[in-house]
Amino acid sequence: MSTIVYKKTKALNDTQFHYCPGCTHGIIHKLIGESLVELGVLGEAIGVASVGCSALCYKYFNCDVQQAAHGRAPAVATGIKRVRPENVVFTLQGDGDLASIGAAEIVHAAHRGEKITTIFVNNAIYGMTGGQMAPTTLIGQKATTAPEGRTEEHSGKPLKIAEMLATIDGAKYVERVSVHNPAAVRKAKKAIKRAFQCQLEGKGFAIVEVLSTCPTNWGMTPVNALGWVESDMIPYYPLGNLRDFEEAK
Amino acid sequence: MAKGLVTFNEDICKGCELCVAVCPKKIIELDQSKINAKGFHPAHVVNMDECIACGNCAIMCPDSVITVEKL
Ligand SMILES: Cc1ncc(C[n+]2csc(CCOP(=O)(O)OP(=O)(O)O)c2C)c(N)n1
Numbered sequence: 204m205s206t207i208v209y210k211k212t213k214a215l216n217d218t219q220f221h222y223c224p225g226c227t228h229g230i231i232h233k234l235i236g237e238s239l240v241e242l243g244v245l246g247e248a249i250g251v252a253s254v255g256c257s258a259l260c261y262k263y264f265n266c267d268v269q270q271a272a273h274g275r276a277p278a279v280a281t282g283i284k285r286v287r288p289e290n291v292v293f294t295l296q297g298d299g300d301l302a303s304i305g306a307a308e309i310v311h312a313a314h315r316g317e318k319i320t321t322i323f324v325n326n327a328i329y330g331m332t333g334g335q336m337a338p339t340t341l342i343g344q345k346a347t348t349a350p351e352g353r354t355e356e357h358s359g360k361p362l363k364i365a366e367m368l369a370t371i372d373g374a375k376y377v378e379r380v381s382v383h384n385p386a387a388v389r390k391a392k393k394a395i396k397r398a399f400q401c402q403l404e405g406k407g408f409a410i411v412e413v414l415s416t417c418p419t420n421w422g423m424t425p426v427n428a429l430g431w432v433e434s435d436m437i438p439y440y441p442l443g444n445l446r447d448f449e450e451a452k
Numbered sequence: 453m454a455k456g457l458v459t460f461n462e463d464i465c466k467g468c469e470l471c472v473a474v475c476p477k478k479i480i481e482l483d484q485s486k487i488n489a490k491g492f493h494p495a496h497v498v499n500m501d502e503c504i505a506c507g508n509c510a511i512m513c514p515d516s517v518i519t520v521e522k523l
C-alpha cells in the first residue's frame with residue numbers, strides 16, 4: 204500500500220499557469236489553495252486579483268475570483284466582505300500593485316480592520332510590465348528604470364511593508380515568509396493558514412508578505428533566483444511574525 | 453528497495469530545475485532525450501531506488517507537475 208505524500212491541490216484546476224519557468228508565484232498559488240482546502244473553506248472563498256502577473260489567477264482557482272483595478276484589490280475585497288460576511292475573502296497582490304499605486308488602499312483596509320486576508324507577493328520588481336523599479340527594489344538592484352541599480356539618494360530605501368502595517372492597530376496578523384526552499388515553503392503555508400484563521404475568527408485584517416522570485420526580470424536562472432532571495436532579500440526583509448491575533452489588542 | 457514513487461505530469465513541466473535543486477538525494481534530472489509540447493526537457497527521476505519520499509521536489513514545483521507516494 205502506498206500513501207500520497209504530495210499531490211496537486213484540488214483548489215487549483217487543470218489550466219496550465221502562464222507564469223515563467225520557475226517563477227514562485229506558482230508555489231504561492233498552491234499554498235493559498237492548500238490552506239483553503241485544509242481549513243474547509245474553499246467553497247466559501249472569494250479571491251480578489253490585482254494587476255500584475257497574478258492578474259490572471261482567476262483562471263486557476265476553483266473558487267470565485269474578481270479582478271480589481273491596479274492597487275484597488277483591498278477596496279474591492281472590503282466591499283465583497285461587508286456585503287457577504289459569511290464568505291472568506293482574500294487579495295493576491297504584487298509589490299508594484301500593493302506597495303506603489305495601491306499603498307493607500309492597503310493602509311486603510313488595515314486601518315479599518317477589514318476582515319480580509321492579503322497575500323502580498325514581494326518580488327522586488329514590476330514583473331508583468333518588464334522589470335521596472337518597485338518601492339521594494341533593493342539598493343543596487345538593476346531595473347529598467349534604474350539601469351545602474353537603485354540608489355538611496357535617488358529613490359530612497361526599499362519600503363518594508365510588513366513592518367509598516369504592523370504599526371496599525373487594525374492589522375491583527377502580520378508575517379513575512381519566503382518560498383526559497385522546502386522548509387521555508389512549509390513555514391509560509393502555516394502563516395497563510397493562520398492569516399485565514401484570523402479572518403475566520405473575525406479578528407481583523409491579516410497580511411502575509413511572501414518573498415518571491417522573478418527570474419525573468421532579475422535576469423537569473425530560477426535556481427539562482429532562489430539563492431538571491433536568501434543572500435540579498437532576506438537580510439533586508441527579515442522573516443518572521445510581527446503581529447498575531449492572540450496577543451494583538 | 454525504493455521508499456518513494458515520484459511521477460511527473462511531463463506535458464506541463466517547464467524545465468525550471470527547482471525540483472532538481474532541492475532533492476536531497478540528487479536523483480532528479482532534466483531528460484535531455486525528450487522535449488515536451490511546451491518545448492522543455494521535462495524533469496524525471498534517474499534512480500527511483502534512492503528516493504526517500506520526502507516530497508521536497510513536489511513542494512517546490514511551481515506548476516504542480518509532481519506527485520509523490522510513499523511505498
Ligand atoms: C492604472 C494602471 N497603471 C499602470 C498599469 C501598468 N502595470 C501593469 S502591471 C504593473 C506592475 C505589476 O507589478 P507587481 O505588482 O509587482 O506584480 P508582478 O507582475 O511583479 O507579479 C503595472 C505598473 C496598469 N495596468 N494600470
Ligand code: SF4
Pocket residue numbers: 221222223226227228256326330331416417418419420
Ligand atoms: S515576469 Fe516575473 S513575476 Fe511575472 S511570471 Fe515571469 S518570472 Fe513571474
Ligand code: SF4
Pocket residue numbers: 456458474475476477478479480497502503504505506507508509510520
Ligand atoms: S521525494 Fe525527495 S528524494 Fe524523492 S525525488 Fe523528490 S526530492 Fe528526491
Ligand code: SF4
Pocket residue numbers: 225460464465466467468469470471472494495512513514515516517518
Ligand atoms: S520543478 Fe516542476 S516544472 Fe520545474 S523542472 Fe521540476 S517538475 Fe518541471
